[in-house]
Amino acid sequence: MKKISGKTTKRIALALGAALACAALAGCGSPSSAGKNGELYVYNWGEYIDPDTLTMFEEETGIKVIYDEYDTNETMYPKVAAGASVYDVICPSDYMVNKMIDNDLLQELNFDNMPNALSNIGASYYDTAEEFDPGNKYFVPYCWGTVGILYNTSMVDEPVTSWSILWNEKYKDNILMQDSVRDAFMVALKLNGSSMNTLDVNELEAARDALIEQRPLVQAWVIDEVRDKMIGGEAALGVIYSGEAIYTQRENSDLEYVIPQEGTNVWLDGWVIPKNAANKENAEKFIDFMCRGDIALMNFEYITYSTPNTAAQALIKDEDIRNSEIAFPDLSQYNNLETFTYLGEEGDELYNQYWKEARSQ
Amino acid sequence: MSRLYGAVRKFYIALIFLFLYAPIATLIVLSFNASKTRAKWGGFTLKWYQSLFGNDIILQALWNTLAIAFLSALIATVIGTVACISMQNMRRSTRSLIMGVTNIPMLNADIVTGISLMLLFISIGIRFGFGTILLAHITFNIPYVILSVMPRMKQLNPSTYEAALDLGASHIQAFFKVVFPDILPGIFSGFLMAFTMSLDDFIITHFTKGPGIDTLSTKIYTEVKKGIKPEMYALSTIIFVSVLILLLLINYTPRAGHKKAR
Amino acid sequence: MNRKLLSAPYLFWSALFILVPLCMVFYYGLTDKTGAFTLENILAIATPEHSKALWEALKLAFVSTVICLLLAYPLAMILCGMNSHKDSFIVLIFILPMWMNFLLRTMAWQSLLEKTGVINGILGFLHLPSLNIINTPAAIVLGMVYNFLPFMVLPIYNVLVKIDKNIVNAARDLGANPFQTFLKILLPLSLPGIFSGITMVFVPALTTFVISRVLGGGKILLIGNIIEEEFTKTDNWNLGSGLSIVLMLFIIFNMVISAVTDKDGEVNAL
Numbered sequence: 001m002k003k004i005s006g007k008t009t010k011r012i013a014l015a016l017g018a019a020l021a022c023a024a025l026a027g028c029g030s031p032s033s034a035g036k037n038g039e040l041y042v043y044n045w046g047e048y049i050d051p052d053t054l055t056m057f058e059e060e061t062g063i064k065v066i067y068d069e070y071d072t073n074e075t076m077y078p079k080v081a082a083g084a085s086v087y088d089v090i091c092p093s094d095y096m097v098n099k100m101i102d103n104d105l106l107q108e109l110n111f112d113n114m115p116n117a118l119s120n121i122g123a124s125y126y127d128t129a130e131e132f133d134p135g136n137k138y139f140v141p142y143c144w145g146t147v148g149i150l151y152n153t154s155m156v157d158e159p160v161t162s163w164s165i166l167w168n169e170k171y172k173d174n175i176l177m178q179d180s181v182r183d184a185f186m187v188a189l190k191l192n193g194s195s196m197n198t199l200d201v202n203e204l205e206a207a208r209d210a211l212i213e214q215r216p217l218v219q220a221w222v223i224d225e226v227r228d229k230m231i232g233g234e235a236a237l238g239v240i241y242s243g244e245a246i247y248t249q250r251e252n253s254d255l256e257y258v259i260p261q262e263g264t265n266v267w268l269d270g271w272v273i274p275k276n277a278a279n280k281e282n283a284e285k286f287i288d289f290m291c292r293g294d295i296a297l298m299n300f301e302y303i304t305y306s307t308p309n310t311a312a313q314a315l316i317k318d319e320d321i322r323n324s325e326i327a328f329p330d331l332s333q334y335n336n337l338e339t340f341t342y343l344g345e346e347g348d349e350l351y352n353q354y355w356k357e358a359r360s361q
Numbered sequence: 362m363s364r365l366y367g368a369v370r371k372f373y374i375a376l377i378f379l380f381l382y383a384p385i386a387t388l389i390v391l392s393f394n395a396s397k398t399r400a401k402w403g404g405f406t407l408k409w410y411q412s413l414f415g416n417d418i419i420l421q422a423l424w425n426t427l428a429i430a431f432l433s434a435l436i437a438t439v440i441g442t443v444a445c446i447s448m449q450n451m452r453r454s455t456r457s458l459i460m461g462v463t464n465i466p467m468l469n470a471d472i473v474t475g476i477s478l479m480l481l482f483i484s485i486g487i488r489f490g491f492g493t494i495l496l497a498h499i500t501f502n503i504p505y506v507i508l509s510v511m512p513r514m515k516q517l518n519p520s521t522y523e524a525a526l527d528l529g530a531s532h533i534q535a536f537f538k539v540v541f542p543d544i545l546p547g548i549f550s551g552f553l554m555a556f557t558m559s560l561d562d563f564i565i566t567h568f569t570k571g572p573g574i575d576t577l578s579t580k581i582y583t584e585v586k587k588g589i590k591p592e593m594y595a596l597s598t599i600i601f602v603s604v605l606i607l608l609l610l611i612n613y614t615p616r617a618g619h620k621k622a623r
Numbered sequence: 624m625n626r627k628l629l630s631a632p633y634l635f636w637s638a639l640f641i642l643v644p645l646c647m648v649f650y651y652g653l654t655d656k657t658g659a660f661t662l663e664n665i666l667a668i669a670t671p672e673h674s675k676a677l678w679e680a681l682k683l684a685f686v687s688t689v690i691c692l693l694l695a696y697p698l699a700m701i702l703c704g705m706n707s708h709k710d711s712f713i714v715l716i717f718i719l720p721m722w723m724n725f726l727l728r729t730m731a732w733q734s735l736l737e738k739t740g741v742i743n744g745i746l747g748f749l750h751l752p753s754l755n756i757i758n759t760p761a762a763i764v765l766g767m768v769y770n771f772l773p774f775m776v777l778p779i780y781n782v783l784v785k786i787d788k789n790i791v792n793a794a795r796d797l798g799a800n801p802f803q804t805f806l807k808i809l810l811p812l813s814l815p816g817i818f819s820g821i822t823m824v825f826v827p828a829l830t831t832f833v834i835s836r837v838l839g840g841g842k843i844l845l846i847g848n849i850i851e852e853e854f855t856k857t858d859n860w861n862l863g864s865g866l867s868i869v870l871m872l873f874i875i876f877n878m879v880i881s882a883v884t885d886k887d888g889e890v891n892a893l
Contacts, residue, residue: 041572046583066573069583074856081858084483085572173738173755179841181856220758220840228588234739251397352857360672360844370701377698380769381720384731387741388723391734440633447630459630462637465645467822470830472851473867476860477644484647500640503633508823512778512815516785546784550777557721563833581726585837589730597723604722608715 037062040282043080043087045269046071046224048143050302053295061289063282071223072180080105086276088283093269095182097139098132098342100272107275108137113284116291116311125308128268131339140287141270143305145242146329146337147183148259150226152252155236163191163260166237167210172217176229176238179221181355182340183265184211187239190262190336197341204354211358221359230255241267243305245326257326263336268308385601392594409595416592419580423596425491426560426576433498434555440499441506441555442548445514446536460507467504474501475568482569489571497569498562502555509551513544652864664865673849673866680845681873683760684828687767688775691824692817694768695775699816700809702776703783717773729766729837736762736838758840766834767824774823782816783809830870846870 042054046069054065068087070076073096079085081103092100100106111118117140125141133139151160155174158165166175166187178184186196188207198204219235226238231251240248245257271287273280289295293311300307300316306327307313316322331337343351392410396403413419444463448456466474478497487493517540525535563578570579577596584590655661667673720728735741736757743753756762786809794804832847846866853863 043572068572068575071583072856074858078855078858078860082479082483084479084489087572215842218842220842222841224588225585232737232739234737348857349859352859356672356844356849359842360675370704373697374701377694377772378716381717381772383735384728384769385720385723387731387734388727391731440636443629444633447628447633451630459634459637462641464822465641467826469645469826470847470850470867470870471827472830472832472847472854473648473864473870474644476854476863477648478640480647480651481640481644496640500636503636508778508819509781512782512819513785515815516782547781550781553715554777561721561725563726577724578726581724585726585730589727593727597727601719601723604719608719 038279038282039064039066040089040279040286041066041068041087041277042286043068043070043076043085043090045069045091048091048269048303048305050298052302053290053298056295057286057289061282061285063285065286074180080274083276086278087274088277088279089286090272090274091142091269092272093267093340094129094132095340095342097129097270097272100274101133101138102342102344105275106138106272107277107280109140109273109287110284113281114140114288114291116288116293120291120293120296120309120311122308122310125268128266128339129270132341138272139270140272140291141268141308142290143243143270143303144266144268144308145306146259146331147178147186147239147241147265147267148245148257149237150230150240150245150248150255150257151237152230152233152235152254153256154254155233160237160256160258161261163187163262166239167191167214167217169217171236173219174236175214175218176226176235177214177218177221178226178239179223181351183239184221184355184358185351186265186340188214190260190264193262196265196338197343199343199347199350201350204350208354208358215358241305242326242329243303246304246321246324259329259334263334263338266331266337266339268339388594389598389601392591392598394591394594397588397591409591410599413592413595413599418575419577419590419592419596422575422577422580425494425574426578429491429495429498429576430556430559433495433502433559434552437499437502437555438506438548438552441503441551442510442544444503445507445510445544446540449514460511463504463507466501467508471501471562471564472568475565478565479568489569490574493569493571494566494574494576497565498559501562501565502559505554505558506548506551509554510544510547513547517543648864648867650864651860652868655861664862665868667862667865668869672844673846676844676849677846677869679760679843680829680847683764683767683845684825687764687771687828688821688825690764690768691772691775692820695772695779695820696817699776699779699783702780717776721773725770726833726837729770729834732762732766732769733757733837736765757838758842760839760843762838763835763843763845766838767828767831770834771824771828774827775820778819778823779813779816782813786812829873 040063042065044067048069054067057063058065068085070079073093076090076092077096077099080087080090080100097106109117121141125144126136128144129136129139129141149160149163149165151165156165156171165171166177177187182196185204185207188210189196189198189203191210192203192206194200194203194207220229222229224244226240227244227248229235230238230240231248233252233254240257242257242259245255248255249257271290273283273287277283290299291309293309293315296307296309296312297315300309300312304327313322313328321327393405393407394402395406395408444459448459451459475497478493478500482489482493482496521539522535525539526532530538561578562576563582566576566579567582570576575583577593581589581593584593652664653660653662655663668677733740736754737743738753738755738757740757746753756765790812791804791808794808799807830847830850832845832851835843835845835848850863850866850870853859853866
């Protein structure tokens with residue numbers, strides 16, 4: 001009869017213990033003491049900040065930053081709404097800010113504590129923010145951009161000007177779509193000439209049918225994996241946020257980014273302070289720090305998303321980047337640009353229902 | 362005939378090994394890739410190993426992962442084994458009832474277990490963090506221990522235990538001399554399973570973790586979106602190689618006292 | 624008796640951390656957003672999207688479980704036949720892959736299977752036709768088998784290793800051929816392990832959402848994906864709980880089956 005002998009078992013257990021001890025030693029190297037001026041819980045998109053700026057903030061203010069990341073507005077919302085986790089600063093997008101205001105999850109900011117937020121952020125961005133944050137009470141812009149088509153010039157030989165190329169049989173299995181309800185419907189609604197904030201059932205059904213029709217051509221519905229897949233030449237066309245375009249072009253020079261003629265989504269992400277925040281003062285210090293020209297520049301260079309920070313824009317040394325159509329597009333030449341608005345609970349449900357139907361065909 | 366059987370056997374094992382280790386080989390290769398994205402080979406480099414040791418965030422996540430895995434597996438093994446022993450003498454209906462409850466975390470979608478625990482923690486007002494993750498991991502680890510120990514228990518011959526009692530052993534002595542050695546492999550594989558399950562868990566941790574605490578899984582999940590940082594491949598390679606070396610050491614050290622242990 | 628007392632910690636634990644949270648899921652599943660009683664969340668399984676996702680998940684989980692069993696049983700037998708000096712090592716080799724993170728390994732399969740991936744690179748080099756299974760159900764099944772195979776091997780191995788070699792030898796002596804020995808001796812004796820294995824594979828396969836997302840490219844929605852999205856994206860916990868309750872019906876079904884076979888297992892062991 002065979003079995004693992006007791007001796008062997010003991011030895012393995014000892015070995016596991018030893019491994020754990022080694023790991024413990026490695027783990028102890030990291031600092032974990034609280035800052036002398038308190039703490040700050042930040043909840044931001046994945047890879048949406050230059051980590052060095054966090055270290056600088058900690059050194060300058062003595063506030064310890066506890067940093068956490070999420071992947072979509074929709075995954076952030078339930079966490080904050082449930083009150084399971086208490087954060088001091090969050091970075092949602094336009095329509096989500098609106099939803100959070102509506103559901104009484106945010107508190108008003110005191111701009112007196114944030115001089116940089118007033119002086120450095122372009123006034124036009126606050127004007128845009130009025131749409132979802134009337135009176136500019138809750139929101140300080142951090143990054144903005146558009147959604148467009150990233151394509152590989154070695155695989156697509158015709159000019160890309162319209163969303164309709166994503167319905168072209170020629171590119172079967174070579175198309176990457178955004179796996180998020182608002183972005184996917186934006187593409188289909190814009191293709192049909194509708195508003196991307198429509199609540200018209202007929203328009204939504206038409207968009208859903210367009211997505212169903214497109215389904216066999218789509219290689220995958222993904223979110224930010226588009227970046228890696230496009231760099232690797234896995235697909236010819238992908239729907240992507242403008243901020244990723246510069247990064248992907250650096251890695252693969254065959255890639256081009258266009259805003260289709262039917263128009264697209266102009267989005268704006270920024271800082272808000274949730275109602276249940278425990279460290280409001282520190283949060284405002286943090287927002288102010290992020291609005292400093294040099295810090296905003298560091299972040300821009302690290303994440304390559306367009307910054308609304310005029311002080312940072314002036315500091316950009318690279319002429320090509322400063323004048324880049326992708327980083328700072330002149331939006332006046334496009335028609336039909338829109339910003340997502342919060343559609344209310346019923347609107348959300350409607351979109352979600354159609355989105356589910358589109359994907360399960 | 363038996364030589365042919367031996368060859369087929371070896372071939373089969375080799376095939377399964379290839380299947381199990383192909384992705385791991387891929388990860389190891391990626392850890393030496395100079396290019397930051399996994400889609401492109403940019404030449405051989407060791408720089409990710411270097412930067413790994415300067416990366417406090419990943420090291421902290423590693424520490425959290427190991428500490429939670431070890432503690433939760435240990436506690437689950439104790440609770441689970443004790444539960445198995447106590448269930449032996451129960452009426453069958455009671456036992457099936459308990460086993461039914463035991464099966465719930467295993468049979469339930471991880472997401473539901475995660476969410477339901479989150480609801481519980483919110484309602485009793487525990488602060489989310491290391492503690493909540495640990496409680497959740499113990500909960501889903503116990504069934505793995507029980508399911509590993511139970512089959513061993515069932516194969517036990519009850520008369521050996523009774524014989525020990527007849528020969529004057531106390532219940533505790535009889536248990537440790539007769540029952541325990543027989544179920545030990547089950548306990549051990551249960552512990553190991555619990556440890557690995559905890560190490561591997563993502564979903565439940567995701568729902569029970571608090572701000573600022575990450576295990577490797579949740580860290581990777583936030584990174585999946587923008588492409589995994591190559592340091593993560595380097596770390597996985599190190600973990601893998603060290604576990605492998607440990608196993609080789611265990612296997613090839615002289616086995617003094619082996620007979621005595623039998 | 625003191626044995627009864629021994630069960631107390633576990634009973635307390637399972638009541639607090641299994642049953643109470645479960646009641647909360649039932650509460651959510653049986654109420655609407657205002658807190659009023661409703662069956663709507665459970666009946667929602669009948670809508671075409673949801674029933675298709677459930678059917679798809681059942682299908683893929685079933686296929687994966689069968690493949691796992693077919694691969695694992697011979698493997699467990701081979702492992703049992705190996706010399707005892709190596710056995711713990713061999714078993715550990717099979718759970719060793721799990722020490723590399725599950726998400727990372729599944730991602731690695733993506734790198735292997737992609738259109739421009741490693742496997743197609745090798746096939747192209749050998750002038751063989753390329754393999755296009757990424758983002759199809761086949762890739763998901765592969766991912767499931769890969770991730771859950773050890774859960775099938777270990778319980779079967781654990782039982783097989785306990786079977787007295789003398790019984791097998793006796794059967795041989797009495798003239799049974801290897802096939803008969805397997806059918807009449809090994810298989811019945813190893814049933815408890817097989818059923819443990821089936822439970823351990825089928826359930827996570829049925830409820831997974833990560834594998835289908837990473838290897839299915841978001842094109843194949845399983846019931847796990849639907850439930851996950853209700854909780855984490857759509858933020859409709861009532862519907863998510865309702866659909867989970869439906870999933871639990873399958874759990875109860877599974878429990879009944881294992882309870883029945885459990886009895887058989889014990890009868891055979893006597």
